[in-house]
Amino acid sequence: MAIKLKELVRQKELLTGGHRLCAGCGASVAVRQVLHALPENVHAVTCSPTGCLEVSTTIYPYNAWRISFIHSAFENAAATISGVETAYRALKKKGKISEDFRFIVFGGDGGTYDIGFQAFSGLLERGHRAVYVCYNNEAYMNTGIQRSGATQFGAWTTTSPHGDSSAGKGQNRKDLTAIAAAHNIPYVAQAAVHNWRDTITKARKAFQADGPAVLNILAPCHRGWRYPMEQTIEMSKLATQSCIWPLYEVENGTWRLTAKIKEKTPLRDYMKPQGRFAHLFKPGNEGVLDLLQEFVDEQWERLQQQCAE
Ligand SMILES: Cc1ncc(C[n+]2csc(CCOP(=O)(O)OP(=O)(O)O)c2C)c(N)n1
Numbered sequence: 001m002a003i004k005l006k007e008l009v010r011q012k013e014l015l016t017g018g019h020r021l022c023a024g025c026g027a028s029v030a031v032r033q034v035l036h037a038l039p040e041n042v043h044a045v046t047c048s049p050t051g052c053l054e055v056s057t058t059i060y061p062y063n064a065w066r067i068s069f070i071h072s073a074f075e076n077a078a079a080t081i082s083g084v085e086t087a088y089r090a091l092k093k094k095g096k097i098s099e100d101f102r103f104i105v106f107g108g109d110g111g112t113y114d115i116g117f118q119a120f121s122g123l124l125e126r127g128h129r130a131v132y133v134c135y136n137n138e139a140y141m142n143t144g145i146q147r148s149g150a151t152q153f154g155a156w157t158t159t160s161p162h163g164d165s166s167a168g169k170g171q172n173r174k175d176l177t178a179i180a181a182a183h184n185i186p187y188v189a190q191a192a193v194h195n196w197r198d199t200i201t202k203a204r205k206a207f208q209a210d211g212p213a214v215l216n217i218l219a220p221c222h223r224g225w226r227y228p229m230e231q232t233i234e235m236s237k238l239a240t241q242s243c244i245w246p247l248y249e250v251e252n253g254t255w256r257l258t259a260k261i262k263e264k265t266p267l268r269d270y271m272k273p274q275g276r277f278a279h280l281f282k283p284g285n286e287g288v289l290d291l292l293q294e295f296v297d298e299q300w301e302r303l304q305q306q307c308a309e
């Protein structure tokens with residue numbers, strides 16, 4: 001079914017205004033896009049581990065969610081939603097519940113790539129019917145911008161500082177989307193907040209999947225990436241154009257690019273406006289930039305091959 005902006009604007013927002021996320025935060029955009037894809041007449045239960053999204057939307061006694069919300073510890077949101085989904089299935093089987101429910105996790109990259117990784121993998125392996133959404137801002141933002149497994153090589157964070165003996169983060173990021181796909185689940189996709197139509201289409205597929213689904217959504221953070229707050233959508237777009245964050249999906253094992261790249265732009269165009277990479281443009285650090293470009297080129301080549309097979 002085609003997605004019409006005219007209809008979307010009439011839908012009730014399930015994450016309301018009045019939360020305390022920064023103006024220009026990519027995470028709230030990602031969440032609203034996903035929730036716009038919820039089928040009509042279903043109830044939704046979401047669970048969020050600690051992170052900017054969770055702490056800023058649930059400050060007691062206020063709550064910005066119009067769907068059921070469970071707070072969980074940083075490491076076990078996926079385990080929590082697994083338990084709830086199992087209870088739901090048991091109650092449905094006994095005839096004690098007849099309504100249709102969907103179960104969602106919204107986790108940051110710290111809570112997904114690193115600390116919640118075992119619970120995330122367990123949910124996928126056990127086959128729970130739940131949608132796991134990683135709003136990915138490539139660092140632990142809520143506690144002051146520490147590097148995560150999603151942080152790019154060479155990026156400045158408070159735990160990957162640059163100086164005489166370091167040029168920022170020393171490791172390439174983990175490829176979580178591919179790791180999720182390796183669980184052979186019905187649906188996995190990589191999305192980004194600038195392309196709302198693509199994200200909502202993917203979220204609809206995720207909600208329809210008869211088993212686990214994963215959405216890894218790039219959600220830029222101006223505090224941590226150090227760009228002017230009104231440029232979040234532009235940063236997301238540049239990430240896709242430079243192929244550091246290509247948009248694709250893996251549906252029942254079939255890989256497919258969902259946004260064509262007419263001409264791959266140099267990574268420098270994406271990095272230059274971001275303070276977290278500013279040191280890489282200083283004399284002596286050119287090699288780091290080249291290594292990151294090499295990594296991105298290799299990954300992009302591999303992805304194109306996977307999508308062509
Ligand atoms: C087990 C555990 N370790 C550390 C913390 C402290 N902590 C709270 S939020 C957070 C960062 C979350 O990062 P991420 O999941 O990437 O979400 P973001 O803040 O970027 O939205 C940390 C380290 C915690 N709550 N629990």
Ligand code: SF4
Pocket residue numbers: 020021022024025026027052056137141142220221222223224
């Ligand atoms: S610090 Fe970043 S992730 Fe956290 S609320 Fe602000 S913009 Fe969003």
